[in-house]
Amino acid sequence: xxxxxxxxxxxxxxxxxxxxxxxxxxxxxxxxxxxxxxxxxxxxxxxxxxxxxxxxxxxxxxxxxxxxxxxxxxxxxxxxxxxxxxxxxxxxxxxxxxxxxxxxxxxxxxxxxxxxxxxxxxxxxxxxxxxxxxxxxxxxxxxxxxxxxxxxxxxxxxxxxxxxxxxxxxxxxxxxxxxxxxxxxxxxxxxxxxxxxxxxxxxxxxxxxxxxxxxxxxxxxxxxxxxxxxxxxxxxxxxxxxxxxxxxxxxxxxxxxxxxxxxxxxxxxxxxxxxxxxxxxxxxxxxxxxxxxxxxxxxxxxxxxxxxxxxxxxxx
Numbered sequence: 001x002x003x004x005x006x007x008x009x010x011x012x013x014x015x016x017x018x019x020x021x022x023x024x025x026x027x028x029x030x031x032x033x034x035x036x037x038x039x040x041x042x043x044x045x046x047x048x049x050x051x052x053x054x055x056x057x058x059x060x061x062x063x064x065x066x067x068x069x070x071x072x073x074x075x076x077x078x079x080x081x082x083x084x085x086x087x088x089x090x091x092x093x094x095x096x097x098x099x100x101x102x103x104x105x106x107x108x109x110x111x112x113x114x115x116x117x118x119x120x121x122x123x124x125x126x127x128x129x130x131x132x133x134x135x136x137x138x139x140x141x142x143x144x145x146x147x148x149x150x151x152x153x154x155x156x157x158x159x160x161x162x163x164x165x166x167x168x169x170x171x172x173x174x175x176x177x178x179x180x181x182x183x184x185x186x187x188x189x190x191x192x193x194x195x196x197x198x199x200x201x202x203x204x205x206x207x208x209x210x211x212x213x214x215x216x217x218x219x220x221x222x223x224x225x226x227x228x229x230x231x232x233x234x235x236x237x238x239x240x241x242x243x244x245x246x247x248x249x250x251x252x253x254x255x256x257x258x259x260x261x262x263x264x265x266x267x268x269x270x271x272x273x274x275x276x277x278x279x280x281x282x283x284x285x286x287x288x289x290x291x292x293x294x295x296x297x298x299x300x301x302x303x304x305x306x307x308x309x310x311x312x313x314x315x316x
Contacts, residue, residue: 001070002027003070005072007074008030009028009030009032009040011188011223012172013030014040021044027047027068054092054096060104063101069112069114070234071116076093076119077093083144098155098156102155102156115168115234117234118152121149122174124139125138125140131283131285132219133245134289156169157241168240169242174218176222176305177223177305193257193261197265197269200270209274210274212275216281217251217282219247219285220257228296229244229246232291245290248298251285264310264316
């Protein structure tokens with residue numbers, strides 16, 4: 001079995017590669033603009049290409065030569081703020097790369113492909129006040145990032161229906177865990193918070209910049225649960241042409257995250273309060289009923305996920 005993971009040196013991609021490397025030959029395409037090759041240090045049976053998914057000729061040669069069983073398209077500029085600053089540049093990666101791959105697949109003969117899984121985002125729901133977010137909830141994208149993700153979704157599912165390419169899409173809520181890069185402007189808030197705690201534990205008294213009042217909520221899901229969800233969606237016979245939320249179904253505020261980590265580490269963090277950022281969403285939580293119908297069960301709560309993350313960072 002051959003599996004392609006675009007953006008495979010990044011946070012989610014590298015964890016997925018590590019999980020699947022025992023049962024398949026893993027191929028990774030990543031230009032390392034966000035990912036790190038060292039994230040793959042525990043991954044065996046991997047073929048790595050430092051290349052852009054926007055390189056049409058390269059992607060065409062690779063897809064035709066290897067004829068993958070599964071493709072997980074994770075490559076993206078995963079930052080709302082960056083898409084607001086650089087809409088055209090981020091559009092190339094967040095939308096055009098998807099269309100490039102779909103078009104190559106459409107023109108291939110004798111495809112082995114069992115499933116193309118596109119990674120979308122809960123950002124597509126925008127700031128709609130109706131919670132939890134269901135797959136058929138109102139779509140109100142507030143940023144170029146969210147627009148590109150939703151447009152890519154529609155193309156992915158349409159190629160399933162029009163051209164019989166086996167596709168599905170997942171909308172990630174707020175994923176956290178090992179291999180998140182806290183120094184990156186694209187990083188998740190939990191990895192940034194933990195990095196600040198780690199520096200303070202080492203005697204470097206730093207502050208955490210809290211945008212807004214900290215009462216904004218997110219559906220934080222631990223990376224191991226995300227990897228499990230991705231594989232369930234990939235191998236299921238009932239996911240073709242459909243989109244699935246990937247979350248826990250539980251809301252947690254940024255303030256609560258700070259309290260939980262402070263309890264584990266027995267210290268508090270200095271907070272620098274900042275104005276809310278443009279494009280940020282106030283509240284978000286997933287309805288995961290459709291994912292649960294496939295057999296998905298969350299193994300981690302926010303507390304157990306954070307504890308496991310802290311243990312892997314050797315902070316507890």
